[in-house]
Structure formats: structure tokens, C-alpha cells
Amino acid sequence: MKSDKRKKKRRLPFRLILILLILIAAAALIILSEDIFNITIPNPFVKIDKTAYSTAILEQVRDISRLNTIEFIYKTVFPYDLIDDNTDWKLLVSRFKAGDKLNPQEFEMLSILGIASEAGINLLDESYLFAVITAKIKAGFDFSGTVFESIELTPEAVDDSIRINREAGIIEIKLPPAVITEVIIEDADSSSYDYPDIDISPEQWKTLTSILSRMLRTEASKRNITETAERRGRRLIEELLKNSGYKEVIFIE
């Protein structure tokens, strides 16, 4: 009887060790299959539930009357393209903490620092995270509220915009000033975005893209985007009017 009990006692730890070894081997197989062989074996120990839903409703229909003639495409690297080379981050933070009065540009830098920090990018120290953002700026004419959109406007408004000398075949036309009509931050897509992604909430993304949009507008203005847009737009309109029987088209400034 005693010898039987001893045998049973010996068998139990051996079985336990065997079971543990099998479990470890199974876990190792699962991990290795994913990491080395790129095969996914269902993991019985880990349960992941992912959900993503969205519903869209039509909120507004808007009539627009624009002529876009030029598009600037920017590729920027967040945060490095948005920050000023000369910013002393530590000094800026300490001044903010001390309650010093900061100018709008310093506030913007502080805001970028905060967003970058939330996204795991520490500008006060070494950091290798980034996001590549593509933005488009379109420029041209916006005819909203002009006689070109509503011919029913007052005769004075019409006279101000167009003067015709049919006998001489001359038309004088006053176009609205060329403007930046659109600033579009292109939506990132995992199928085409090859860089590592950043952890950033939609709210932070909103702040970041608004800073970026403002910067790009300034940058586009510096590069005279509206003048280029106006030149191209005028060329098209001149061609249309010459096709309509006019010999000469004069643009009223």
C-alpha cells in the first residue's frame, strides 16, 4: 500500500511538468509562428475584440460658383516642418510656467509641443516619431455673390462688372479677386501610408491640422499663389470671350 502511494506521488509532479512544458511549447509556437513565419495561429489565451462603426447623414447641400485654376501640393513632416529652428523649448516651457506673456507664435510652438508630446514625440529630448501629411491648396475665383452667379443683381452691379463695345468688338470685364478657395488635408490611408503611424486623438489632430492649414495659407501667399491663379483664370476667360465673337478682352482692375 505504502509503495503504491509513493508511486502516485511521484507521477503527479511529472505529469504537471509535462503539461506545463506542452503549454510553454504551444505558447512559443504561437509567438514564433507570428513573428518568424508570419503565420497566425488562433491564440486560445488571448481574446481581442475590435469594433469599428460609422454612420453618415446628409447635413447640407451647398451651391458653389468657383473656378479653380491652380493647385499646390505640400508634403510636410510633423512636427519637424512646423517648428521654428530657433525655439528653445526648455526656456519656452519655463516662461509659460512662470506666467510670462507669450506672443501668438510662441503659443503656437507651445501648442505643437503639447500635441507632439501627446503623440509620444518628445521635442525636449530625442524622438524619432513623425507623421507625413499631404495637403492641397487650391486657388482661383469665387463668383459667389457676384453678377456672374446672380444676373438678377442691380443694373449698377452689372455695369460695374461688364462694359461692351460691340461695334469695336471690345469687352471690358471685372473679375472678383483671385483667392485661396480650398485647403485640403488629405485623409491618411493605411493601404498607402508606408511610414510608422502616430498615436494621436481626433481632437489633437484637429488642432494640429488647423495650425498646419494656417501655415500653408501663409506659405502659399508668400509664393504668390493667387497671382498665378488669376493669370491662368484670365487666360481661360479671355479664350471663352474671344470664342464668343470678341476681338479684344480688357480686364478691369
Added chain:
Amino acid sequence: MLLAACSRPEHRTAESLELSIRNILEMPTCEQIYRDIVYIGEEQKVLFIKTMDMRLLFSIDIRVQAGIRQTDRIRISLQETPEDEKLRAIVTMPKAEVLYADADETTIEQYFIKEWGGEIARLDYYDEINRKKEEIIAAAESSGLLERADSNAEKLIRNFLLLANVEVTEFRKAADEI
């Protein structure tokens, strides 16, 4: 040497942003704005113990804009009319099409975010927005976006030529001529 190779990139100014310029001639004439309410959730349990819980709810507007893409393809054919009458013309122009569908980041309203045991990345929610975009474009087209864009484009051209003393008698679609 390895450290030197991995040194932090130099800060750049706005002037160094990579840029390309494209000439376009497009006439956007109608826009539909859709409000997209997005929910993302991810929960992970290891041996029935919760190790990760992430939830995000926000809304964003998706703008679908339509109009004439190649306005340089607009052709005006003058018709013969007596001298004292207004000039008359037939205008041929391309059909309206969707110019773009894009999420408008300025309209983001974040209701809540929970990041426990992990963090939600930008592509997690943009993939959901992009997935929905195809449906939104289809809905916009079936609700008459292109027809309205066409009619607005015709109105703009008609007004423009009327001011130049040219009456448009007919609009033809450029594709119809092929």
C-alpha cells in the same frame, strides 16, 4: 557611429516644405456635406483578465464636391443671327463629376476617448472614415449631386455669356459628341 546615423533630424522652416504645383481648371458647383459619426473600440483579454480597453467616439464632416473638371474643354459655337439681335451660341462642356470627397478636420467633435493598456493611432480611425467614403460618394451621386452640379455649371456659364451679350440656346455634353 550608429548614434550619429540615428541623430535627430534638423528642424526646418515652412520654406522647406516639399511642394509641387499643378495647373488645374475645374469649376466646383455643388457640395454635399455628410456628418460621419465614428466609433472605434478594441478590448483585449488574456486568460479572461482585461489587459486593454480602448474606445473612441467622434464626429467629422465629409465633404463631397462636384463640378466640371476640365473647363478648358468648354466650347462655344456661335450661331448666325441678324445683326441687331443678341448673339446666340451652343455651349459644349464636359459632364459634372465628383471632384473630391474628403474629411474636414476643422469639424471634428470628439465625444470621448478611453485608452487603457494601449493607444489609438491616427490610421485606426482614418481607415474607418475611408471605408465609409465609398458609401457616401454613392449616396451623394444617387441623391442628385451630379445633376445639380451640372445645372449650376450651366447657370454660371449662361449668366457669364449673357453678360457678354451672348444667349445660350443649347448646352451639349462633351462626351455626347464622341
